[in-house]
Amino acid sequence: MASPHYAKIKTFVKQRISAGRWLPGHLIPSENELTRQFKVSRMTVNRALRELSSEGFLHRVQGLGTFVAELTPVSSLLKIRDIREEIAERGHRHRAMVKFALEEPVTREVAALLEVEPRSTVFRTVLVHYENGVPVQLEDRFVNPAFAPDLLKIDFTRETPSHYLFRVAPLAEAEQVVEACAPDAFARRLLRIGAQEPCLIVRRRTWGRSGVVAYAVLTHPGSRYRLMGRFKP
Amino acid sequence: MASPHYAKIKTFVKQRISAGRWLPGHLIPSENELTRQFKVSRMTVNRALRELSSEGFLHRVQGLGTFVAELTPVSSLLKIRDIREEIAERGHRHRAMVKFALEEPVTREVAALLEVEPRSTVFRTVLVHYENGVPVQLEDRFVNPAFAPDLLKIDFTRETPSHYLFRVAPLAEAEQVVEACAPDAFARRLLRIGAQEPCLIVRRRTWGRSGVVAYAVLTHPGSRYRLMGRFKP
DNA sequence: GTCGGCCTATGGTATATACAAGCGCCATGG
DNA sequence: CCATGGCGCTTGTATATACCATAGGCCGAC
Structure with a gap:
């Protein structure tokens, strides 16, 4: 020993x-x-x-x-990290549940965000991430198929969409908008929270070398998630 | 001691x-x-x-x-902005209402955050910031008096505490934690929101050259405030 | 019933002591 | 000359002990 x-x-x-x-x-x-x-x-x-x-x-x-300690994971405001790695780094267990993963026609809003044609199709993946069995993130992601044609072949319980995208389309730039919202019925059910529990929503667009790769809406229970950033001006 | x-x-x-x-x-x-x-x-x-x-x-x-230890590089594009300037930049009207500004004994928690003695006193300012007459931020700020001895002499309706601190103790480093919470009764009243409206809370510590200058808890109505960051990794 | 003080369990800190283990230096012996 | 082992310095770990500070329950006095 x-x-x-x-x-x-x-x-x-x-x-x-x-x-x-x-x-x-x-x-x-x-x-x-x-x-x-x-x-x-x-x-x-x-x-x-x-x-x-x-x-x-x-x-x-x-x-x-x-x-x-209560589960109040702190994730970074300034870096884009894979949630699976973040959880592993805290010494906790990560599990992902795939709600669905498919190809679908874009809405006008998503087309604008991804900068694709209004009548094209995109990949959409919806997952719930668990930390030690507790749901901490609902991930609703839209991906431009041009950058990751094989996305839907991935087993997302083993590799997160985010991690796969890092591999096939290296991150060049990112934009995040953070806000507090009441959860809709879908989020309440998947995150197992009540209507009165506030949620922290991160809307993130990520760029590769030649365009917008993905747009993700990440919903977190307010009581189980925080964002942190530390920096020098 | x-x-x-x-x-x-x-x-x-x-x-x-x-x-x-x-x-x-x-x-x-x-x-x-x-x-x-x-x-x-x-x-x-x-x-x-x-x-x-x-x-x-x-x-x-x-x-x-x-x-x-060797220097560990910390890079970031995040900025700390004065809310008064932000609002002015949007072409809107800013107004601040001072709830109170006084010197008070620290709690243990604040003493730890500001890195001051547990039985010392600190300045505390509580303000509400309005954008076009609508409350958008409740600012609860604790300041180490050593760095800004004249803080309480300032007319905060003319210069925000944040702006004054930039002047007297230039910002060397900052740390923010963002979370979503339900508002307490105090915040509900001052921000004029209901109990079911989620709030975005930013807890920010700022450093000058030689220590923690201030700790601020900034509460925003979820429907009236968003945080945005754009950066390259 | 209520208030106040005491008791006990808990963590928080400080000390003296001991031995282990890693590193550099140098004297000694080949 | 070089190799080797001893020595002294450093940090790393472990222990027994002591006293302090805090929280909560208990009990008696009022």
Whole structure:
């Protein structure tokens, strides 16, 4: 066993969380309890839990105990990241459910956004992304078939549309508009939220070398998703 | 001296770095050296340096020593704009209503965000910004008085706090977190919206040369505000 | 019933100590 | 000359202990 004790405790706790045995808000064993379970000193347990807390996995309250942090994933305002990678980076489990993936005639609005002919067809994929079993993003994506003719052959439970598009049409530019909206019935059902829960909607257009590759409407439950950006002017 | 020893050591090291006295690659004093300087135990120094290392400020090599980390490039095209200018640019009328502007003791949360002592006081300004008479932003701002001692003397109906801070403490870095939330009663009343109207909340921290200048919570009615960013990766 | 103080469990910090492990230097011996 | 091992420095980890601060429940006094 090469890795130090505190690392083993961290791994133990992270596994409980990512396996869903300890859900957000769950009170985990106290330092003294873990001290007994792992037969190490309290300082070692303290270090493990303190680090997990600073990494955002746990939430500690003096006098009360240590809780599994609420799911408030933070994603980037400035970079386009694949949600699957983001979730994996947090040590969580990602799963995608494909609602549908097909070729359909464009609406006038989408034609304008994708800069394609009004009577052409585009690919449209609708997926729900889950983090540890909780739906965190409804992805409704329109793709210009000229840039990704094989898109519909992809198994989206293994590779996200976003990741595939990065591969076949490297990102040259992006535009995002962020807003808060009440969810429609479709989003409520797929994200398993109530009508009163606000949603964070990101409308994103991405460009490759020679034009608009995709337009995506990403709907997130307000309580489970945040966007973050840090920058120097 | 409210803050713990390890935090003081962290602050000391960060100041040396941000002041440019210790440049990237510089070998900083060893744990034992700092132990003597600060008259604390080695474990305390170890914690301070270990945390700074995990936060990316330092780089440690067993057997060699602790070095100031190389610069990690952060690029972005995002800008912090003064809302008054934004509204003026759209050809609309801006008006600000000052709800209050005073000095008050910090909460623990704000103390941590502003990186000030837990029992100190900070300036707090609460304003509502109107575009053509319609409320579009509730601004709740906490300011470190050290950077803007004369803040409360400003007439905020003529110059926004944000604009004043740009003048007296030039922006070196910023961090924003965006989320969608239901408005609380206070926001509902000031923004004149219903409970079911989602809000877009931007939490923004801004840095000057030598520390966190302000923390602002900006609440916008979802139907009247959007954030947009366009960028190249 | 209500208020206030006490008790206990929790996490937060600080210390002294110990040993492990990585790196560089240098003396010693071939 | 070079190789090797010892030594001293560094950071990395682990422990036992102590005391502080906070939250919440409990119980008695009023």
